[in-house]
Amino acid sequence: MDRRTLKLPFTIERTPDWTCPTCEKGLLRVVKDSFKREERLHSRDHSHDAWEPEWIEYVYSCLLACNNEECHEVVCSAGIGKVDHFEYEDEHGEWAQSIEELFKPQFFEPHLKLLRIPPKCPDSIVKPLNESFRLFFAAPSAASNSVRIAIEELLTELKVKRFTVVKNQRRVISLHQRINLLPPKYAQLKDLLTAIKWLGNAGSHGTENISHDDVMDAYDLTEHVLAEIYAPKARKLAALAKKVNKKKGPAK
Secondary structure, eight states: OOHHHHHSOBOSSSOOOOBOTTTSSSBEEEOTTOOEEEEOGGGOOOOSTTOOGGGOEEEEEEEEEEOOTTTOOEEEEEEEEEEEEEEEEOTTSOEEEEEEEEEEEEEEESOOOOSOOOTTSOHHHHHHHHHHHHHTTTOHHHHHHHHHHHHHHHHHHTTOOOEEEETTEEEEOOHHHHHHTSOGGGGGGHHHHHHHHHHHHHHHHOSSOOOHHHHHHHHHHHHHHHHHHHOHHHHHHHHHHHHHHHHTSOOO
8 A cells, every 4th residue: 555645644525545455456435424523622712812723633533435336345434633724825926825624544443454465374473464454543653563473473383483491491582583593495584574573673662753654664574575475476486586596597
């Protein structure tokens, strides 16, 4: 999904091209008369001498319907809004004012699917990724940490051990160490997995402000890793590239 679509605010008249989470083909559009918005309590007093429209804050809710004729899934969304007040020069050279209500989603149910997951990907990996998608808009740090959990599950699926025994005591092996224990055939994925780990660490430790772009970086890296492991076409293309590079020419 386009990053711009996920980050920019929208208006009631202009809905972003959110992809339907069920058919993954159609686009979600606001159901007529379902959009509701109300000013928050602290925003309702407009009597202050210095009051400006930019002080307004909304909460909203609405229903979205898939425009695919074979689907028509319904999704609910909720989030926040504000008023954008700006001045511009009209066609007569006169200064005019415009007010526009802008909204940002913080919740979808069912949640959007923010990366392509191969059909053969195990449920143990899919589950934390779905949790990440659910958290993405409202809590990017938590969403990033859920991707880290998915990577831990991926390593377990690849038979990378989780524990070691030291002086008769079982100890957890760190994610960094587990990545380095990957079998040789997955060696090319170590750098990608390490990058996902760092993004996940920042989200779980709360030491840095994780942006939506940071989470989408983790999604892009994860999508590539999963395709390499669970999508046969990706593996075949990687093998073909290796043969071509080895021969420095056509692979026969």
